[in-house]
Amino acid sequence: MDTQWPRYEVFKQDSPHKAHEAVGSVHAPDAEMALLQARDVFVRRPSAVSLWVVPETAVFAITAEEIAANPVPPLPPIATHAQTYLVFTKTSQRRSMTFVRHVGEIVAATPQIALQLAMESGRFNEDAVFVWWLVPESAITRSEPGDIDSLFTPAHDKTYRQQSYYGFVSPTRNRK
Amino acid sequence: MNESHQTALSTWLLAMADDQLILAHRNSEWIGHGPILEEDIALANIAQDELGHARLLYELYAALTGDDPDKLVFFRETAVYRSTQFVEYPKGDWAFTMLRQYLFDAAEMVLLTQLVDSTYQPLAQAAAKMRNEELYHYRHSSAWLKRLGLGTAESNQRTQTALDTLWPLAQQLFVPLPAAEFLTTDGVIPPATVWQEAWEQVVRPFLHNCDLAIPTAAAPPTADRAIHSPYLAPLLAEMQEVARFDPEATW
C-alpha cells in the first residue's frame, strides 16, 4: 500500500506587516518535516518571513454558501476545554491570489462555536466573507524568528530564478 | 600573501570546491527520481546551494590563479581533480544519499563556523553567505537521518550499511592538504585536527541516538586527493560531454 503521507496546510507571511495567507499544502510525515518541505516548495523565491504548517485534519473550513444552505444553529457556549482558534477569511473575489488570510483569534470549545462567535462578534466583516477557516492554535507549527537567515534569506541570492534576470529577449525587436 | 602561502591557499580552495561540485552532481541525479515529490524539490535546492558554494570557491581560487571557473570544471582532466572519494561514490539508495549528505553537512557547518573568522577576508565573507544555507541543509539531513535510523528495521539496516561504507571514506575530508600549515598558522583556515574533532563531537552522539553503530575501522582508502575512485572518470565524462562537444563555443 502506498502512502504519500498526510497533508499539511501551509500559511506564508510575506512581510512582517502582512497577515499569514493559506498558500497550499505539502505532504509530510510530521510537522517538523512539513515545515522544511513548506520552505522548499513555497519559498523558492524571496517572499517570506514566516511559515506556519497545520495538519489538514485540524482545519475547520466552511464557505458562505454552505453557511447559507445550513445556517449555523445557536450553540450553547461551553466553558470547559476552551481553546484559542485562529480565524482566517477570504473576503475578495477580485484578485485570484486571494484566499483565506489570518484576521484574528477567538476562544471557544469547538470550531463550530468559534465560527458562531466570530460571526456574531462583528470583528470580521462577516457579510463580506466567502470562506472561513478556523484553526486551533495548538495545531500550528511555526518557523522561529531565528530561522529567517537560514530558511528565507538564501532565496534572495538565487536571482537566476527570477525572470528579470534574463532581460528582454526578442530577435524581431532587437533588429529594429 | 607570499607565493608559498598563495599556493597553499589555492590548493585548499580547489579541493573544497571540487568536493562541493561533485556532491552537487550526485544530488542533482535525484531530481525527478526522489521518493516523494517534496524531496525532489528539496534535493534540487540542496544541489543548487552546493553548486553555488562550488562556484564561490572556484571564484576565490580564480582570483588567485587567473583561471576561469567554467574551464576548471568542464575542461579539467580526472587526474587533476582534487575531490575526495567520499563524494565521488554513486548516489546509491536514499539512505546512502541522506547519510553522506548528513556527514558532509556536519563537516561543512563546523568548518564554516570557523571560517567566518578567517583572516582571509574574501573567504570569511563567502563563508558567512554559505553558512546560512548550510544551517538549513544540516537541519534537513539530520531530520532525515533520525527518521531513517529510527524508522523501520529495513531503513535502519540500509542506513547502517551506508554508514559502514561512508564512515572510512568521510575521514578523507580531514586529511591535511600540502603546505596547509602556512594557512593554519596565519588563521586562514582551522587546523584539520580541530575541524575533525569538532565534526566528531557533532556526529558521534547524533548517530548513536539514531541507533546507528559507528564502524571501528576508520582509515580512508587513500589520503591522497589525486587518487580517485573508479566513479569519477565516468561522472566527469558525462558532466563535460556538451562543453567538449564544441570547445570553441560559448553556451
Place this chain on the structure above:
Amino acid sequence: MQSDPVDTDRLQEFETRIARGEKIEPGDWMPDEYRRQLIRMISQHAHSEVVGMLPEGAWITRAPNLRRKMVLMAKVQDEAGHGQYLYHAAETLGISREEMLAALLNGRAKYSSIFNYPTLTWADVAWIGWLVDGAAIKNQTMLAHCSYGPYSRAMVRICAEETFHYKQGKEMIVHYMSSGTPKQKAMVQDGLNRWWWPMLMMFGPHDTDSPNSPLLIRWGIKTKSNDTLRQEFINEEVPELLALGLTIPDPQLAFNEASGSWEIGPINWDEFWQVVRGNGPMNAERLAARQQAHDNGLWVREAVAAYAAKQQA
C-alpha cells in the same frame, strides 16, 4: 445531465455565480461533471509537470557551464513545485495523491504528449524552454482566470514562475543563432525540426474534435479554444523564429495578409493520437522511470511514516 429539480436550481445558481466572476471554492456546491472535468484536467496537468521533469532532468548533469547548470536545476525544481501545487488543487476536489499517482502509473491518467518525445541534444533543453513552456504559458495564462479558486491560484503562481523558463530557453536559442558556432546552429535547427509539430499538437485537437470544450468554456474553466490559443502562439513566435534565420519545418507555412495570421499546413493527428494512446517514442520509458522512483521510494515513505507513528505513540 441534471434532472433533479433541486439540482436544476443549484445549477442555475452555480452558473450565475460563474457569470458574476466569482470563484468556486472547495465546499461550494458544484455539478458532478464540473468536479469530474476539473479532476481530469488538473491531475493531467500535474502529471505533465512531474513527467516533464524527466526529458530536461536528463541534461542537468551535462549542462555545458555552471550558469546553465544552475538555471536548469532551478527550472526542473520549479516543475516539481508546479506538480505539487497542482496535485494540491486536485486534492481539494476530493481525490488523493495516492489515487492520482496510481492512475498515472497504470496508464489510466494522461499527461502532455510532448514529454513522450526524446531530448537528443542540449539544444532540446533550449527548445523546451522557448516553445514547450511558451505554449504551456499560453494555456496557463488562460487557466489563471479559471472559475475554480484553487486551480486559478495555482496557475497565477505557476505563470509568475514559469516566465523565466521561457526566457532562459529563448535566450539560449537567440545566443546560439546570433553568435554561435556552426555546430551550435546546426544543433538548434535540428531541434526545431523535431519539436515544431509536437509543440503545435500540445494545444490539443482542433475545436471540431474537442467535445469537452463548449462545456468547459461555459463553466469558466477554459476561456479560449484550442485552435484560438494555437493560432495566437503561432502568430507570436513565427516572426521571432524566422528573424533568427531558422527554417520552420512546414513548407505550407504562409502569412495571410487578409487575416493577419500565419497559416500552417495540416497537423499529423494520427501521430498525436498514437502518442496519446501510449505508442510515442518515449511513453514506456517515462512511465518506467516514474514507476521506478515510486517503487524505490516505498521503503522510505514507510520508514518515515513508522517514525511519525512511534513519536505519537
